Amino acid sequence: MEDRNIRRSVTTRTKMPRTTFLPFAVPHITQAEIDEVVDTLHSGWLTTGAKTKRFEHEFAGAVNAPYAVAVNSATAALHLALDALGIGEGDEVIVPVYTFTATAEVVLYCRARPIFVDVDPVTCNLDPLQLERRITPRTRAIFVVHIAGLPAEIDMILAIARAHALPVIEDAAHAFPATYRGKMVGSISDMTAFSFYATKTLSTGEGGMLTTANPEYAQRASMMSLHGISRDAWKRYRAGASWYYEVLQAGYKYNMTDIAASLGLHQLARSQWLLQRRQAIARRYTEAFSQWAQLETPPDPAHVGHAWHLYMLRLCLERLTITRDVFIQALTEARIGASVHFIPLHLHPFYRDTYHLAPGDFPAALHMYQRVIxxxxxxxxxxxxxxxxxxxxxxxxxxxxK
Ligand SMILES: Cc1ncc(COP(=O)(O)O)c(C=O)c1O
Structure with a gap:
């Protein structure tokens, strides 16, 4: 959908240098979010309660998932997904190497081993062909990351996973709202984790959601998100509720607060408008940058609905006299904030040294990292x-x- 607020050409006006710094990311908060938070503060109920329940219900509806469990981060949601599958010592979990550390660290929380896989050189998402080669008798699950909000080739990945009887967990930290062949991300594989971190497409400051169609996974994740106790704490303090509860497992403290859910409810209600604004900006960038042989624009294939969390511009370094880092320095001097997503995990000291990985082990990820902004x-x-x-x-x- 065209956004008339976005102009089509920069060259039609005389440019003046910016006098203020343009931040890389700013959350979009309206009076509705502020009023809802204030209402919660006045309500006497700050932690997990009726608003969190409503947010879970509305989010599940938005992604066509039967169940949604609200938590305090996507990291928590990813961990709970592995817990629900019973992943433990000696198990292997497939992780695309081009991601944030959260996707791999939760595997270590379970004392299992992340098995890194290289990415497709164009999309930067998990390469299904490489995935198949890394499956062993110890593989217990496959993580898929939708980098920047661009859905990975989930049909191919699911076909491979099903052939090996393996569950698939989507790391959709960047991918709300996103679609793959008409289906909402969150309704496709065994479990999907979303992030509501401050810079994300829907923000609650910190927050996350796990969606699934499996009632047992949902029930386990819900219980483990609050100390492994048999019932939600908020029910204990309602009129007429019982003081009694039982601890069924040694769980975690991953629950979402009603303060965070207050933000989420209104961000969710405005999510289509927020998406349209990001789409319009991305379209404007792509229109401008596709005219330059020195630049490669991010893919946006017709069979997916891109969430446009990030605009990852690729530099054609062989056609430039400067490196990516110098390019970012020049942007900073022009008062434009920029970032790099991501430093592939095998380059970080912890993963490099623990698993004896070399930069060239994942050539597509390395090449992308060197040229992306x-x-x-x-x-x-x-x-x-x-x-x-x-x-x-x-x-x-x-x-x-050049
Ligand atoms: C791909 C990816 N997965 C997981 C996470 C973790 O999200 P959270 O900060 O909500 O735990 C992030 C955070 O940026 C991410 O980029």
């Missing part, structure tokens, strides 16, 4: 902000092209 992409950006980013990038390319 995440640009500002958030609904609160003005048309001028978008123009400023494009102008700055075009200036840098013009100055440093």
């Amino acid at each position: 995440s640009l500002p992409l958030y609904p609160g950006m003005t048309d001028e902000d978008v123009d400023d980013v494009i102008f700055a990038i075009e200036q840098i390319v013009t100055t440093h092209k």
Whole structure:
């Protein structure tokens, strides 16, 4: 859908250098979110309660999932998913190497071993062909990450997983709302984890959600998210409720608060508008950057609905006289915030040393990392902000092209 607020050409106006710094990411908070938080503060009930329950129900509806369990981070949701599958010592879990550390660290929480797999050189998502080669008799689950909000080739991955009788967990920290062949991400595989961290497409400050169609996984995750006790604490303090509860397992403290859910309810209600703003900005970037041989724009294939959490611009370094790091420095000097997603896990000291990994072990991930820049992409950006980013990038390319 076209957003008329986004101008089509930067060259139609005379550019002045920015006088203020454009942050890389800013959450979009309206009066509705603020009022809901204030209402919660006045209500006498701050932690997991009726608003969290309502948020779970509405989020489940939004992604067509029978069950949703609200937690305090995507990391918690990923951990609870592995717990629900009974992953433990000696088990292997497939993890795409191009991701944030959370996807792999939860495998270590379970004393299991992450088995890293390289990514597709174009999409930067898990490469299904490489995945099949890394499955062993010890493999117990497959993690799929939808990098930047671009859904991975989940049908192919599910076909491989089913052939080996393996469950699939989607790390959809970047992918709300996103679709794959008409299906909502969150309704497709065995379990899906979402993040509501401050910079994400739906933000509760910190927060997360686990969705599933399996009632046993949902029940286990719900129980383990609150100390492994038999009933939600909030029910204990309602009029007429019993003081009695039982601890059934040694669980975790992963529950979402009603303060966070207050933000989530309104972010969810506005999620289509928020998506349209990000889509319009991404479209504007792609239109401008696809005219430059020095730049490669991120893919946006027709069979998926991209959530556009990140705009990961790829530099064609062989056509530039500068490195990615110098490019980012030039953007900073132009007062444009930028970032890099991600440093592949095998380059980090912990994973490199623990699993004896070398940079060249995952060539596609390494190549992507060396040339990628995440640009500002958030609904609160003005048309001028978008123009400023494009102008700055075009200036840098013009100055440093081969
Ligand atoms: C791919 C990926 N997975 C998981 C996470 C963890 O999310 P959270 O901060 O909600 O735990 C992040 C956070 O940025 C992420 O980028």
